[in-house]
Amino acid sequence: MQSDTIHHHDLVIIGGGLTGLRAALEGVRAGLDVAIVSKVHPLRSHSVAAQGGINAALGNAPGGEDDTWEKHAFDTVKGSDYLADQDAVEILCQEAPGAVIELEHMGTVFSRLPDGRIAQRPFGGAGFPRTCYCADRTGHNLLHTLYEQAVGVKPPGRLSFFEEFFVTNLVVADGRCTGCIGLDISDGTLHGFAARAVLIACGGYGRIYARSTNALICTGDGAALALRAGVPLMDMEFVQFHPTTLQGTNILISEAARGEGGFLLNNRRDRFMKQYAEQAMELAPRDIVARAIQREIDAGRGFENEYVHLDLRPLGAEKIGERLPGVRQLALDFAGIDPANAPIPVQPGQHYSMGGVACDSNGATALTGLYAAGEAACVSVHGANRLGGNSLLETIVFGRRAGQAIAQAVREIPVTENGAVEAAQARELDGIQQRLRRARGERVGAIRDDLRMMMHEMFGIFREESQMKEGLNILENLKHRCQGAGILNRGSHFNQALIGALELENMLLVAEAVARSALDRKESRGSHARTDFPKRDDAQYLAHTLAWLRNGAFEILYQPVTPGRFPVQEREY
């Protein structure tokens, strides 16, 4: 391990998924010199796994003609259990049709109606068929579209890719973020990045849970970077559990499977959703369906006390092949089941991080020069529960806005001097060498597995005070164990033992933010379901949770929700 060059760019984007790429395109368009720094090749980002689609009130689909962005906004706010900031939601929904049309103009091959317009399908919590899609590979198609645009930017050379670089810390000097430090995984060199602005766009923290649909890389690195730089996280207790993940591997089975007409059945072959959401049935929002499935399993009406059935047979083989080919292939590959012939075994699993780095609708955080967007950020447009089809939308709308805002802001920001970056580089190098001296000690993997199981058991779909307190005790112990964990690899090239240890440190930090935020919110709202406080409490908790790290300890504060045109109501489906 040794230090290497300091790179200078106007904007450094941490993360090369949809948000990062969309922001980069905007930055280059505005004349900035942009670098994307990502721990994987951009095409391996978790955006690629999004299946179902992207919401926009285009009004294309039959039955959707009367859709408007305001109705989209209402569904989003109601879906959020009124925790979303309504000004941000208005931006999201107003800019949605333009975002989808722009993607189409960039070449995305959306699925089409017979007349050639973009097709739209029904999705959970939505009043109209509003979700535009590319079969069930929407994230894949969008990510490849944006990457294709990114490799063709004009003028060339204004967008650099630092692939397989792991960002170890942000650089903060004089109350401003002036860059970051990145470890080149391929050869172990430590690089400095001096920048006039840094955008955190590296996704969520799903892998702190044992059962997660997320890619293995979703370890909350962005949230941890922000915390260590003294920037608050927001609404971290709101963790979305997707109702239908493949039993065992927890690979996502898209909501599109229900949107296209799939049924959920318990072991009595009963469509149990009628007891939980009589109108919306399987297309109730995700928090409601996930809890319903868990309740059925807990009441002994699941299979092997583990899962329920998602039955796609009513769709017929042809429709499955046309609309859900990816779901079919996943079921074949990972469960050995053809959904045309047999129901798919599904169970809820962690799916999305509603919380993230607190920022405004331009991505600006509490730290000058530091921005956040996408799943890594909390604007907040999803509040306590995200609707399906709104996350891809968020990456495009707020990625673009962050790029624009940064292009405006950096005009007033001087070019960063090397001093602070060099100092940080030396500090980080020293830290990494110290870690590498821990040649003996507990396996990192063992600590990680214990963390994930603890979060699953103590901070899962249902939460309760004594359990959560026990969880925090376990967490203290895990933090202690992490300090003595061994890194049994001295190599400089592709040292994944070192990367795994750095990721575990991030995961522990983020898990504590989730845990402390969850313990403090004594109500049930959206995805945060407390058995000891089963009711929503608007008098006390119609507010965002802010979690900060102050002198090494967490501090929890609340911040009011931005109200808007939709008055707070009971949430029924």
Next chain:
Amino acid sequence: MILKVQRSDPATRRRDFSHYDVKVRPGMTVLSALFHVQDRLDPTLAFRYSCRGAVCGACAMLINKVPRLACRTQLRALIEGRDRIELKAFPALGDAGAWNPGREVLIEPLPLLHVVKDLVVDMRKFFMHYRLVKPTFQSPGGAPNREQRLDPSVVKELEPYTNCVLCAACYSACPVDEGRPNYLGPAALAKLYRFAADPREGQEPARLETANQPDGWWTCEFHANCRKVCPKGVTPNLAIGAARNRLKELGKAPQPGTDDGAQSTECEVQTAECRVQSAEYEAESHGPGAAEPEIAPAIAVPTPLPAPVVPLPAEEPSEQEGVVQSSAPEEPRTAGQPPAESATSEPPALAWDLTTTFREPQPEPDTDAAETDSETEIPQEPA
């Protein structure tokens, strides 16, 4: 069950095999087995991963001599000989040394790409070829606030190509890639065809011209390894056949009588054959355990792969897991995996200089002239 994993260490320049005894659990994939090894047996092992659900394309590697996604490959199926893919063999697939397919799963890095460490290959050459086809959609403009119409039947035609995850399995399975290192390869050509066939751009002739070169459309010999190994059902062979036919219709194919011309008449027949094979493949291989039909190779390869199988000692594998042994260093391969020095001594024929590091890409000259030039700069082999 033994995982026999090829190891390469750039620090010592050693290449050898490590053997790991892993207890196979139901549903265990090659990727989960590798994690098990890295986590518990050998933290120095390196391999790429991300989604673990066969959508991101990060974990392609050579498994029992077939390029596959590790996350999608079930160990049980490999051991039991199900889910087999018969490839047209070629030397870069390499010699397995002492390998017992009944007891061992052989895991090596993708052929035809330089190894960074162990199972991690340098993907820059692959992505340079991708960039050479200029894979950026050029919007024709028009009404900016409405989508361009696209017939659902066209979407169906494009999907086999937009489904590509750029894992490089096809690239490293291509017998032609080996002999012609500058050949664009199946993935890049399939990507190019996706743009040529998109009526919204309306640039079919110009797009097809981009690879109207010996190292473009005209190198393929229709072995169809590409579509056999593709984890996403992409059919580069069909794209290449269709592109050649269109170029001929447009009168832009190389003149008959030249070598390339002779090859292209031959290829029409083979394209038809490929269609049939592809239909069989669709019909038969999309269920678990479905076997790939035996397909007679379209073209004989002069040096068929010898498959020397030296059985290991007959004792039962111990229940205890662990590193079994690290075999003696073997000579680094020559075919397809030259040491780094030889790469730099190759004539720099590519528009994108492969020795340029990816993190600091050389700015392309920003002139229209350079743009048109680079179309003709698709590398040609020295005569």
